Amino acid sequence: MTDETSIFESLKLVTTATITTVLLKKGLRNVWLRGTKPLQPNQPRLVGRAFTLRFVPAREDLATPESWSSPISTRGAIEAMPGGCIAVVDAMGVTDAGIFGDILCARMKKRGVSALVTDGVVRDVAGVVGTGLPVWCNGAAAPPSVAGLTFVNWQEPVGCGGVAIFPDDVIVVDADGAVVIPKAIVGDVTALCVEQERLECWIMNEVEMGIPLPGLYPPNAESKSRYEASRTKP
Template identity: 80%
Template structure:
């Protein structure tokens, strides 16, 4: 599935903080993927469809170095990733086994994957940073994935950071972490969030000019009218 260029451009200008507020108003509270922290400060805000991958706890007969050559492997999953997707990996919050290292991240970058997001950790951190692939994760660890995890599947529903993620849900990620927008709500959320971002920009300018917060944030009827008048100018 390809994300509409106009929607992508709009979402690139909307913070994840704004999106969580909009989704909260629509009744969705559990959309922020816990443990998804930028591996490198200053990574750009990115938008893309989720390409999901899932690990389960390690089992000694399955979680072996030989499993890396299996048809059901992270290597095979990477070759199925379309350009511009965001890889979202359910690592169950395990922080002592790195799910991906520099070689796998380099291949993802070569395939045009937009970013890697996981509630787990990565390894070979210097090499991963060197690939230029934007990564959001819960830290770094030297041991390989099979030290604590078994890879089982891709492109099926997962739980990442305590959030249910389905293939092709839309992910927006920035310095505050990753937020999920259900595909069915995308158009509505984009329209509301774009207006919310404009309103908050106006409120910030008012604050910088010395305005007090009561009646401004959130705006009362008088300030709503002032905002609408400013929009028409």
């Protein structure tokens, strides 16, 4: 697969659980972003290129309300976000200072950002929900970001939820959280994921028919043969 639109449409049909399994088979174990939980139930599975933002620990001369007017600020970063991206915010797992509130999320939604993913927390939760921007985070806190964090830059490598994220890596989010697919292998991984989903759907049907798991999951040669035969049926 090479066309980004077709890749993303295919990934929307693939669970993050399947993606982690495929990446594990390719030697990548640390791809699930810890602490990234859906803010609301039933948020849709989404796919997008990572737009990264990075916070460091608060320093009193820098983490001030006045910093919000700086060119290097979360406000400036939001204005640089392209439509369709997924904003990935490295908040170092800090949970007592909300990185974004309703106004910033509303602006992201207006700019066509697909989702916000962070290992930190948000504030003004009712307002954030009201913007319609899907959010994956680690909870909520009333204090603003400068109470515990200093914003330093965007579109550089970050560590979100203990995972290395580079700008334009592909992010997939669903009910299980957020997963990164390195941008260099996204086409290959997507093709493998689609086939894995197809196989697991067949296995689930076999389970429903009472077939025991040994030799079925994972499939042995006989099961693989039956699976391949099922794919050729009209």
